Amino acid sequence: MIPGDSEIIDRTGLNRLVEVLAELGYRVIGPQLRDGAIVLDELASGAQLPDGWGVEAEPGRYRVRRRDDRAVFAHSAGPGSWKTFLHPPRRKIAGLTADLVDEHAAGPAYERTADPAYERTTDPADEAPKPYAFLGVRGCDLTAISVLGRVLDGAALPAAPPARRRGLFVVAVNCTEPGGVCFCASMGTGPSVSPGYDLALTEQVDEDGHRFVVDVGSDDGARVLTEVAPRAPATAAQVDAARTQVSAAADRMGRAMPEIDLRALLRDSRESPHWQEVASRCLTCGNCTMVCPTCFCTSVTDVTDVTGEHAERWEHWASCFELDFSYLHGGSVRQSGESRYRQWITHKLSTWYDQFGTSGCVGCGRCIAWCPAAIDLTEEVASLAALSGEVTDDALR
Ligand code: SF4
Numbered sequence: 001m002i003p004g005d006s007e008i009i010d011r012t013g014l015n016r017l018v019e020v021l022a023e024l025g026y027r028v029i030g031p032q033l034r035d036g037a038i039v040l041d042e043l044a045s046g047a048q049l050p051d052g053w054g055v056e057a058e059p060g061r062y063r064v065r066r067r068d069d070r071a072v073f074a075h076s077a078g079p080g081s082w083k084t085f086l087h088p089p090r091r092k093i094a095g096l097t098a099d100l101v102d103e104h105a106a107g108p109a110y111e112r113t114a115d116p117a118y119e120r121t122t123d124p125a126d127e128a129p130k131p132y133a134f135l136g137v138r139g140c141d142l143t144a145i146s147v148l149g150r151v152l153d154g155a156a157l158p159a160a161p162p163a164r165r166r167g168l169f170v171v172a173v174n175c176t177e178p179g180g181v182c183f184c185a186s187m188g189t190g191p192s193v194s195p196g197y198d199l200a201l202t203e204q205v206d207e208d209g210h211r212f213v214v215d216v217g218s219d220d221g222a223r224v225l226t227e228v229a230p231r232a233p234a235t236a237a238q239v240d241a242a243r244t245q246v247s248a249a250a251d252r253m254g255r256a257m258p259e260i261d262l263r264a265l266l267r268d269s270r271e272s273p274h275w276q277e278v279a280s281r282c283l284t285c286g287n288c289t290m291v292c293p294t295c296f297c298t299s300v301t302d303v304t305d306v307t308g309e310h311a312e313r314w315e316h317w318a319s320c321f322e323l324d325f326s327y328l329h330g331g332s333v334r335q336s337g338e339s340r341y342r343q344w345i346t347h348k349l350s351t352w353y354d355q356f357g358t359s360g361c362v363g364c365g366r367c368i369a370w371c372p373a374a375i376d377l378t379e380e381v382a383s384l385a386a387l388s389g390e391v392t393d394d395a396l397r
């Protein structure tokens with residue numbers, strides 16, 4: 001078996017794939033149903049995958065629903081993303097211990113116990129790191145992993161231990177069931193996955209049964225798939241059917257980003273009256289930044305224990321919607337909600353290109369579903385464009 005080959009596995013084979021990855025020493029992360037949402041977490045077995053669960057999503061609303069089939073990957077993005085594992089929400093980056101005995105004789109009272117590379121954390125997984133295998137990565141999220149990697153690798157301090165990114169094994173999923181807030185097709189990130197995966201699944205449920213067309217994307221993928229059974233080579237008809245299914249999904253996206261020069265629009269909309277209108281709805285809660293698979297900002301907090309002998313430095317996710325996020329010499333630079341929303345969307349869709357050479361948005365739709373005020377960035381872009389006179393509302397929607 002070599003990259004480019006396609007095989008067929010059934011539901012039993014999918015469970016076996018999870019087992020094989022675990023046997024090879026991977027920490028397998030995949031979707032599962034918990035607390036009324038499809039979340040991403042470690043899989044003890046393939047039986048934890050969300051068979052027969054779908055999702056209804058629209059601005060400000062997300063609900064899981066029972067499907068009338070046993071499809072495993074027929075759900076759109078949930079509240080969590082792979083960012084949680086590559087760029088953890090909270091991690092210790094340094095520990096400090098007071099040398100009380102030699103406090104005055106030996107110079108500095110505190111010595112840093114973390115190594116200079118900031119690679120030690122309190123997470124036991126980091127003490128004996130296991131590489132991750134991500135199961136069920138959609139096209140939008142595969143692009144997000146790559147965008148985030150580019151951002152983190154370029155950061156002045158490593159924002160996540162490199163080991164967390166090294167050795168990642170990706171089982172991607174070609175999306176055949178886009179959600180109500182998805183717009184990956186208009187961002188060029190889905191519904192089919194781009195190269196960068198080890199294996200890519202296309203799920204098929206029909207009168208002939210439940211199976212997965214598996215495309216081999218790498219030598220590692222070929223080695224893993226060799227261990228999976230039952231398995232058979234995919235016929236040309238099965239591969240064609242899978243490709244047709246995925247192409248059809250592109251026409252069923254819940255939304256689309258207007259086809260205009262987003263960089264120029266945002267750059268030229270700095271003084272648009274629309275920012276005030278958005279601010280009248282936006283709660284500046286920061287939900288959109290927390291669920292976004294590419295938002296990467298962090299802050300640092302120092303804490304001490306009650307004895308005063310130990311201190312720790314923790315890094316945690318931060319949001320450009322926080323008032324303190326832009327605190328500089330006695331005050332916040334962005335005091336109003338309008339300036340903070342403008343900052344977020346302008347960075348995502350325009351200045352991200354200047355910094356990282358790519359869009360900061362992959363069209364996953366999470367920020368739309370999880371915004372308590374139902375603010376939809378595709379709609380806001382359409383309104384900005386209409387106000388700028390570039391295009392009419394009718395042409396945009
Ligand atoms: S756009 Fe929505 S999710 Fe984002 S800060 Fe405003 S209210 Fe919160």
Ligand code: SF4
Pocket residue numbers: 288291292293294295348360361362363364365366367368377
């Ligand atoms: S901005 Fe919204 S749609 Fe774009 S990647 Fe982030 S969460 Fe997804």
